[in-house]
Amino acid sequence: MSRDFVESINPATGEVIARHVLMDAAALNAAIDTAHAGWITWRDRPLPDRAATLAALGAALRDRADRFARLITAEMGKPIAQARAEVEKCAGLCDWYAANGPALLADEPLPVTDDGRAIVYWQPIGIVFAVMPWNFPIWQALRAAVPIMLAGNGFVLKHADNVQGCATLLAETAVAAGIPVGAFTNIAIAQEASIGVVGDPRIAAVTVTAGPAAGAAIAAEAGRHLKKSVLELGGVDPFIVLADADLDAAVAAAVTSRFANAGQVCIAAKRLIVEAPVLAAFTERFVAATRRLVIGDPMDEATFIGPLARPRGRDELHAHVVASIDAGARLLLGGEPLPGPGNFYAPTILADVTPTMAAGCNELFGPVAAIMTADDADHAIALANATEYGLSAALWSGDAVRADKLARRIEAGAVFVNGISASDPRVPIGGIKRSGYGRELSWFGVREFANAKLIWTR
Template sequence: MTNEANNPATIYANGGVSRNPANDELIATYPYQTSDEIERLLENNAAAFRLWRATPMTERVAAYRRFSTLLRDRSEALASLITAEMGKTIGEARAEVAKCAVTIDWIAGNGPAILADEPVTVDGDDEVYVSYLPVGTILAVMPWNFPIWQVLRASGPVMLSGNGFVLKHAPNVMGAAHALQEIYEAAGFPKGLFANLNADNETVAHVIEDSRIAAVTLTGSMRAGAAVASTAAKALKKSLLELGGSDAFIVLADANIDRAVEAAIRGRFQNAGQVCLAAKRFILERPVAEEFTRKFVEAAKALKVGDPMDTSTQIGPMARKDLRDELHDQVERTIAAGATLLLGGKKLPGAGNFYEPTVLSDVAPGMAAFDEETFGPVAAITIADDVEHAIELANTSDYGLCGNLWTGDVARAQRVARRLETGGVFINGFSASDARIPVGGVKKSGYGRELSHFGLREFTNAQAVWAKTVS
């Protein structure tokens, strides 16, 4: 369990602390902003928003083009910062920055058409259209696991549509927050339009209530989401929540097992298992359960854990010690409830927050690794009698972010997909995100959508304009 020395409430009592999770070395501290500093931040942001909303779309797009160029120019420095602050392997960090640049390019290239006035045909000669207008400044409470990507998939659409953006980033990745603000300003966005808020939870709640904040978006835990949504609702403000998941990875008897195992390893152990859209519960149809399990354990055992700056490393440290403690507690409770430990299950000794790749079998509903989100390198295996049982097990979850389905019959898979209670289904692949498709969940995985045309319009005022013909 978490001890006081590793308790986030203790670690971040006075502000953000950036500490290298691979060696425990302190990188920087970020004291909380004073009330006067927060007031100036909100005033400057409001002024920047008024300027930005009146800026022609062509000029906004030009700023985004400069932004993506700067991302690519600074990609190595950004990737090294990500690895140092939260432990992602350097290869994965480079891929994160590259994905961000591609996403910004897509937003700049496709956003103007998506946000353009949309004509509506009515009887007669009246002119009717819908305009997608900015609503104000959006407060974003963002997590640490993808410190650049999570922010840009939120801020990119929000700001292209003419809104302002205030970021409350996770306290252990404040260096990434400041790097992004610097790039936004260097790209020519109005100073203060993208602003970093560094404050405790009570202060964040007051900021949500402030009249200069129009809405709030959060990616994080169910507890954090409930708190933020409640505060926003009391202030009659819209919220968007992405609250994690426990994605089922269903392997049916006619699946290509070797390809499924390869995808399962990547889907579960990328970013040391610290991914919301990730395979976590492996539901195997009985005829292929033994083969899949054997090959999966062999592949997981071969993964190299170590220095995230070493390009040969496949799994780096977990982001914080308290997160590793919580994960280990979930593993121990699952084993105590009757699961079988096939691989791993231990914290690695020495400096850093390393945890062994872990595989648990005989996992059933009611066990921690089945019911809870395991945010680390732990895979839970459950056997299903048939496809109907697999669907039942997949839907036996409070979460509903994404699902994975492996089978040789894609038409059947598409029919099954409609019965899975998730925001996304990936057939013969693993959960992922892409600028072109919406991402978001149902049930306790949250509500609202980011990315695609849904994300570009999520925080806009769909204003209907009906112009009567005057004779």
């Protein structure tokens, strides 16, 4: 990498796919000018027209599904079947907001009938600057962009260096679907240039999915300029299995949640907290199921675990594994990088993990599962909350009433009972503590960046 360009490198082979020239100051200024002009055009379209255009975006994504999927796999290593699922999920996102969005932004009368007529109108606030990660190259960008743009805002995307091909194709697809040129703009800039964009007076607000350090830096700059920000900063999400859970269902869900996308998922099951009476049975089945996972060429339809997206990520992951074993964790499976080209890491399972170990308090962004033992349900909740993060959690139990009471005690933005943590346009996603603040998706994501404008006529 140089100061003038970034490279897309195939993480399965190490080969350079493409070089993308970074914008200089003049090009960046021109891009934001174009974004502003595009936003004005988009803002002035009636809400039903914006919804219809988002439906067209969903259709355009399906038309380009194979192209998108192959590019996702080539740029960040996601197995091709999972990449296709990501594209379809994005198209479904567009469908849902096209169908439900106008109702979410409908005028809201307020009960002041004794003193005139009061109505809240939801209006756009301007251009939202988005700093997005590489692990879901189009889902992360669109889950932010679609509700933001439905509300009439513009969207300027600063995507991760290694998925610039996906970012470029997204912007092209937006225009093909009928979104005005500039209303969805991709800017290829160095990471450090993001701070300057936040302060640009043409930018109204910021949304970030990143690590806590990067998120805090961008949010601090947004605060300095009195601009709203929404942050999703990852987590060490607990996956609690109580003694009365359906063990086979819990094991299958844990394997999927922990190892899909090679474990590079913000809301993946990071810490498997298992009640003592079923610990041995759960662990035996979980290890056996993990052994059956196919790891290899991400372009192969049979592959479930591909390479990690970046060599640095694999090195950091392995350091956490080694540190945890040194601190007393038991290695049940894997525990090392795989030989040969690419950033492959063996599916790994650690047992006897405690909250102070590296695997118990850090976000392991890779195919490593940390199993913790809970004495009882209360201890499981205490372990789940023994973290600085609070993005999502899963809780498995055969008693729905008890599970609901326990779920309310978990410190997280969302708790999924007898299911895996998932993002879905029908429900909000977002965290607390060091996992960030604000919400995406559902009506929350639409209204986060909309002006609730009151007009009270007496």
